[in-house]
Amino acid sequence: MHIVQMRGIVKRFGDLIANDHVDFELESGEIHALLGENGAGKTTLMRILYGLYHADEGNILVNDQPVAIHTPKDAIAAGIGMVTQHFTLVPTLTVAENLALGEKGSLTLDIKQVERSVAEASKRFGIPVKPDVLVRHLSVGERQRVEILKALYRNAQVLILDEPTAVLVPQEVDVLFEALKRLQYSGLSVIFISHKLHEVMDLCNRITVLRDGKAVGTVHKNDTSTKQLATMMVGRESFGVTRQEQRVQGEVLVTIKNMCAEDKKGLPALRNINLEVHAGEILGIAGVSGNGQAELSAILCGMQKPSSGQIMVEGQDLTGAEADVICATGIGRIPEDRHANLVGELSVAENLVLDHLQDYVKNGILERNKIQQQAGKLIKDFQIKAKPRDRLRTLSGGNMQKVMLARTLSREPRVVIVSQPTRGLDVGATDYVRSQLLEQRKRGAAVLMISEDLDEIIALSDRIAVIYEGEIVGIIPNSEATPEKLGLMMSGSNIEKRKQEKKRVQV
Amino acid sequence: MSTPAVIFIVGFLAATLRVATPLIYGTLGELFCERAGILNLGIEGTMFLGAFVGFAVGYHSGSLWLGVAIAAVAGMVSGLLMSLLAVRFGVNQHVAGLGITMLWTGVSLFSFRLIFGESKVQPSVDPFPQISLFGDTPIIGTIFTQYLLTYIGILLVPLVWWIINRTRFGLQIRAVGENPEAADAAGLNVYAIRTYALMIGGALMAVGGAFLSLASVGAFTFGIVAGRGWVCIALIIFANWRAISVLWGALIFGGVQALQLRLQTLGLKLPYELFLSLPYLVTILALSIAGRNAAAPSALLKPYRRE
Ligand SMILES: Nc1ncnc2c1ncn2[C@@H]1O[C@H](COP(=O)(O)OP(=O)(O)OP(=O)(O)O)[C@@H](O)[C@H]1O
Ligand SMILES: [Mg+2]
Numbered sequence: 001m002h003i004v005q006m007r008g009i010v011k012r013f014g015d016l017i018a019n020d021h022v023d024f025e026l027e028s029g030e031i032h033a034l035l036g037e038n039g040a041g042k043t044t045l046m047r048i049l050y051g052l053y054h055a056d057e058g059n060i061l062v063n064d065q066p067v068a069i070h071t072p073k074d075a076i077a078a079g080i081g082m083v084t085q086h087f088t089l090v091p092t093l094t095v096a097e098n099l100a101l102g103e104k105g106s107l108t109l110d111i112k113q114v115e116r117s118v119a120e121a122s123k124r125f126g127i128p129v130k131p132d133v134l135v136r137h138l139s140v141g142e143r144q145r146v147e148i149l150k151a152l153y154r155n156a157q158v159l160i161l162d163e164p165t166a167v168l169v170p171q172e173v174d175v176l177f178e179a180l181k182r183l184q185y186s187g188l189s190v191i192f193i194s195h196k197l198h199e200v201m202d203l204c205n206r207i208t209v210l211r212d213g214k215a216v217g218t219v220h221k222n223d224t225s226t227k228q229l230a231t232m233m234v235g236r237e238s239f240g241v242t243r244q245e246q247r248v249q250g251e252v253l254v255t256i257k258n259m260c261a262e263d264k265k266g267l268p269a270l271r272n273i274n275l276e277v278h279a280g281e282i283l284g285i286a287g288v289s290g291n292g293q294a295e296l297s298a299i300l301c302g303m304q305k306p307s308s309g310q311i312m313v314e315g316q317d318l319t320g321a322e323a324d325v326i327c328a329t330g331i332g333r334i335p336e337d338r339h340a341n342l343v344g345e346l347s348v349a350e351n352l353v354l355d356h357l358q359d360y361v362k363n364g365i366l367e368r369n370k371i372q373q374q375a376g377k378l379i380k381d382f383q384i385k386a387k388p389r390d391r392l393r394t395l396s397g398g399n400m401q402k403v404m405l406a407r408t409l410s411r412e413p414r415v416v417i418v419s420q421p422t423r424g425l426d427v428g429a430t431d432y433v434r435s436q437l438l439e440q441r442k443r444g445a446a447v448l449m450i451s452e453d454l455d456e457i458i459a460l461s462d463r464i465a466v467i468y469e470g471e472i473v474g475i476i477p478n479s480e481a482t483p484e485k486l487g488l489m490m491s492g493s494n495i496e497k498r499k500q501e502k503k504r505v506q507v
Numbered sequence: 508m509s510t511p512a513v514i515f516i517v518g519f520l521a522a523t524l525r526v527a528t529p530l531i532y533g534t535l536g537e538l539f540c541e542r543a544g545i546l547n548l549g550i551e552g553t554m555f556l557g558a559f560v561g562f563a564v565g566y567h568s569g570s571l572w573l574g575v576a577i578a579a580v581a582g583m584v585s586g587l588l589m590s591l592l593a594v595r596f597g598v599n600q601h602v603a604g605l606g607i608t609m610l611w612t613g614v615s616l617f618s619f620r621l622i623f624g625e626s627k628v629q630p631s632v633d634p635f636p637q638i639s640l641f642g643d644t645p646i647i648g649t650i651f652t653q654y655l656l657t658y659i660g661i662l663l664v665p666l667v668w669w670i671i672n673r674t675r676f677g678l679q680i681r682a683v684g685e686n687p688e689a690a691d692a693a694g695l696n697v698y699a700i701r702t703y704a705l706m707i708g709g710a711l712m713a714v715g716g717a718f719l720s721l722a723s724v725g726a727f728t729f730g731i732v733a734g735r736g737w738v739c740i741a742l743i744i745f746a747n748w749r750a751i752s753v754l755w756g757a758l759i760f761g762g763v764q765a766l767q768l769r770l771q772t773l774g775l776k777l778p779y780e781l782f783l784s785l786p787y788l789v790t791i792l793a794l795s796i797a798g799r800n801a802a803a804p805s806a807l808l809k810p811y812r813r814e
Contacts, residue, residue, distance in 0.1 A: 050692075052691070052692065052813065053813075071691075071694070071696075072691060072692050072693070072694045073694035073695075073696070075694075076694045082692070084692065087689075088686070088688050088689035088691075088692040088693070089686070089689055090681070090682045090685045090686045090689050090690070091685065091686070091805075092681070092685050092805075093678070093681065093682065093685070097678055098689075098693075100675070100678065101678065101679065101682050101689075101690065101693040101694075101695060102693035102694035102695055103675075105675065106675070107674055107675060107676070108673060108674050108675070109673060109674055109675045109677075109678055111673075150693070154694075
């Protein structure tokens, strides 16, 4: 039986067709993956199902009954819940208040009562949340649980998850998948969007692939392979980049000496970091998120000051330098949070020149032609699916990331600091970004790459430094790196072992 | 006990409550708007409209309370207009609010001329009587001889706090003011909630205006509001968007204003402009201290639009 059917859905944004006569069917009790490149129209299709966008054509059936979904309220009434790519919780409200938001009921709000029923639901669905904390105090993983519980709390029969794993660390992904499988067993139907093919193969029963706004087919998991899925998505087969053999190491371009730093709460986040990055090498920083990567990246980008230690770049002391100084020194930064580093209301062209505007100003006046020309070139070089004049906020997640990359790498920086470069990118774009990073290495730049994706770390890095609780617990060359070994180091096992040995010695 | 100092202080405290009353109404009204994400600069005009409508209705019907009620209705209409511009059409909130202030100022003055003509004697009503809560008890009795609207205003403070923090509607107001996308995704009608908030806010502002014409003055004059609306905008920041602090803010400002009036009558040899500007100086000072860690609703000034 089909719980949801979408028929002939068309959605246009101006002259762009984001969904082109898409048919989509969700069977009751299945986990159904929606795959496609960045900008293929996955989010758009799901926003239509949830009433956040209106389809220009087509209709929707729930339990074989046609339904009109104009607003999320209609969708919720039809038993559909959605966890969007960017979370929609009110940070200044508590978890319980967020869950009570859309509820109808008595005039007064007995928040204790709501908290009790949230706690009860949390137990029933097996999704742990604390009802009385403010959402802004929660981590991303916890917020996601709140979002899921919010949908279930309002009796969703269908749960839409838009790239839920993009923001999670591997352990959290496992927990999420367990919960989803359990919920599926109790009758929930799930639509799951992801760019990670192995996740899709692990979790889902059926897979629908979108390409350029069209549905190119639906396959059963047992009848397909990651290779075939990739081919359906982009129309070519092989993926993956190859790193050239170890090159002769160049001079040391970046030196970090005895650096310590504190996090926002004033607790030690980085302890005595010592790192060197050579010209023509990629140094990967591996680690489970929250072990100091955010602070390391912020310091190297000039957004935070270390509490002690020294940073030298090409012999120049940049300890505690401001972002603009760092920028002017020829360091290219690709920070983790693209929303904080791009301006949604400006055009793609303007965003592309934003951090070196001085090159595009004559007598204080912007040289619009030159900016447009540069934008046209970068859009072509980096295969960004957008026009120079498009508002940045209308781009799909992957294309925003490409804008970031194009802006930074086009200036051929000597040193590149990059954090989670392929988060949220499709397979093709991921390859592209990785090949661009290898290109920087070939050019002789020193690349420091922070990533939580072990495959990425191993595929690209010449040397791998593992960070655990703010400390570098080991640096190994690529030839010695295996996922198992890195995984062990990332969980801090060799440190704990050392501590235990120390204890034993003392005893 | 009737030393001059005591008389001075008692009189000063009583005056403070009186001066604070329209500020309490206006600021609570603005609070509803801003917590829902709308900066309503129409407040000055809405208070003026309230003062005019309250007076005109009170004068012609003979019932001051009817005047207050109709003024509240006029304030709701003003809120509805603001909603139409700033919520429905997404017009810049500064522009919409200032436009509304100019509109109601013009409309009120014009209608006043139309109704009352250019008579030589200023038309007036017998203002509301003051009610003594504690009879002839010394000191307390004098301080709490106030208008009923003043007592209501003070009681409104905890009521508004309760509505915003303890009711479903209040939760919805906070949600659309902090993150309209989230509210929308949760199935709320962002437009409707913002509209209700603006209408309630407008009603409160207008009652604040009607207090001026029907209680404080007993007449309607061109300078009757005299920037009190703008003071309310500042008080919101001072109160950090919290209902209870609105009361303290209004009392401090009212206190300085009352003090200023009293100091003038003492006959100190200082230019009177200095006294007049005192409340505003104190406001600026308070703002620059309290405003530094102010936490405005995140979606304030941002129109919400769905693609
Ligand atoms: N509000 C909007 N206005 C204009 N264009 C839009 C808007 N939303 C999406 N688009 C365009 O529609 C296309 C499909 O976008 P969508 O977000 O559905 O892609 P996606 O498949 O979810 O991609 P990703 O994997 O990167 O999240 C993109 O080209 C995007 O630029
Ligand atoms: Mg998407």
